[in-house]
Amino acid sequence: MAAAAAAAQQAAADVEAALNEADKAAKKQKVCAAASADAVNRLLQALQRARARLLADPGASPQAVLAELQAELAGAELAAGMTGATKELHGAVSKLGKIVDRAFSQDISKAYRADRPLDQRALNQVIAEHLFHEGLFEIGQLFVEEAGVEDGEALRRPYASMHTVLSEIQRHNLAPALEWVREHEAALAGPGGAPSAFEFSIHRLAFLALLKEQGEGAAMAYARQHFGRFQATQMPAIQRLMGALCFAKRAAAGRPSPYADLLAEDLWGNLAREFVRQCCLLLGQAQDSPLLVTVAAGAAALPTLLKLATVISDQSVADLAGVAEQLPLEVPLGQEFVFHSIFACPVSRDQSTADNPPMLLPCGHCICKASIYKIAKAANRAFKCPYCPAECTPKDCRELVFPDMQ
Structure with a gap:
């Protein structure tokens, strides 16, 4: 994490330096453009004066007029002025280019594994689904038609329904969200058929919005109408809402309230994000676009x-992974990319799989099943734990199951 933070700080410094140089180059460009335009205008004016003299005096010698024009232009030093401004601009652009080349322009082909053909059909489907997921339906439909994506309408339909409700939530209209909950009541229901927590969050938002906009009476009436069926599962939350009801006048007057945090929340934004999560869950899709997560x-x-890649000269980074799909180093991505529990065997360094699950030894240490049989060499043979003096047999070990790895 420290290395990632340092890399982020260095990247931010590089961006800031590039932006500063780009600003300087832009200013130099304006100065150069102004100097060039002034020089051209002065040149045109001198030419027009010379032409006017020739037209006014037909007997004038063109050679003499041309000589006077050349002397006038030489005295004005128009070319020198344009050259100086242009040199300064080229210097600024060159400096900017060096910074960009050093900090940003890198050959990323080393990180690409070219021995695997790209499945263009699958990629087009992922792109189309991303566009529909983000609500870009016109662009998505155009992409589906031009790329020839199959079943484009089937990809679009569930996301169109989701964004219809989402747009109404963003307009502070909860009726479509409640209708959606009623349509999917069975799928959203909690243990034992209890009302869903998401439905309560909608009513909670409606209560707080009424309390903020119309006062205690309207909020209390709404609570009496809708909160009764949630008493068994949401009583602590309901009690907090009733407490906020008692302190509403104090909060409205700007005085401290123990429930001020309820009204300070991003109520509508939180509900919109939770709706997207619930809707994608029912669709069997990730809350975030897979393409977006992959690119990030x-x-x-x-x-x-x-x-x-800077250390390796003869082969690409991707080639190092080999058939085992592993790199010789860890690539920290941050907690936002941790989606499920992961166990890596401390002996083999391999990540556990369904065929090679984590196993708990009687002494409390944990290694993968393949490591146990590699050390023991036989199912009935005793072996020593790699981390303590305790001995056991493979039959004494128990498989560990992480609930979210099923």
Whole structure:
């Protein structure tokens, strides 16, 4: 994490330096453009005066007029002025280019594994789904038609329904969200068929909005109408809302209230995000677009891979993974990319799988099943724990199951 923070700080410093140089180059460009325009205007004026003299005096010698024009232009030093401004501009652009080349322009081909053909059909489907997921339906439909994505309408339909309700939430209209909850009541229901927590969050928002906009009477009436069916599962939350009801006048007057945090929340934004999560859960899709997550994870991993590429001269970073799909170093992506529990065997360093699950030894240490049989060499043979003097047999070990790895 410290290395990632340092890399982020360095990247921010590089961006700031590039922006400063770009600003300087832009200013130099304006100065150069103004100097060039002034020089051209003065040149045109001198030419017009010379032409006027020739037209006014037909007997004038063109050679003499041309000589006077050349002397006038030489005295004005128009070319020198344009050259000086242009040199300063080229210097600024060159400096900016060097900073960009040093900090940003890197050959990322080393991080790409070219021996695997790209499945264009699958990629087009992922792109189309991303556009529909983000609510960009016109662009998504155009992409589906031009790329020839199959079943484009099937990809679009569930997200169109989701964004219809989402747009109403953003307009502070909760009726479509409640209708959606009623349509999916069975899927959203809690243990034993209890009303869903998401439905309560909608009523909670409606209560707080009424309390803030119309006062205690309207909020209390709403609570009596809707909160009764949630008493068994949401009583602590209901009690807090009733406490906020008692302190509403104090909060409205700007005086301290123990429930001020309820009204200070991003109520509508929180509900919109939770609705997207619930809707995607029912669709069997991730809350965040898979393409968005993939690109973000790749961008986070790219600096580490490029650093590794500077050490390697004869082969690409991707080639180091080999058939085992593993790199010789860890690539920290941050907690935002941790989606489920992961166990890596401390002996083999391999990540556990369904065929090679984590096993708990009687002494309390944990290693993968393959490591146990590799050490023991037989199912009935005793072996020593790699981390303590305790001995056991493979039959004494128990498989560990992480609930979210099913």
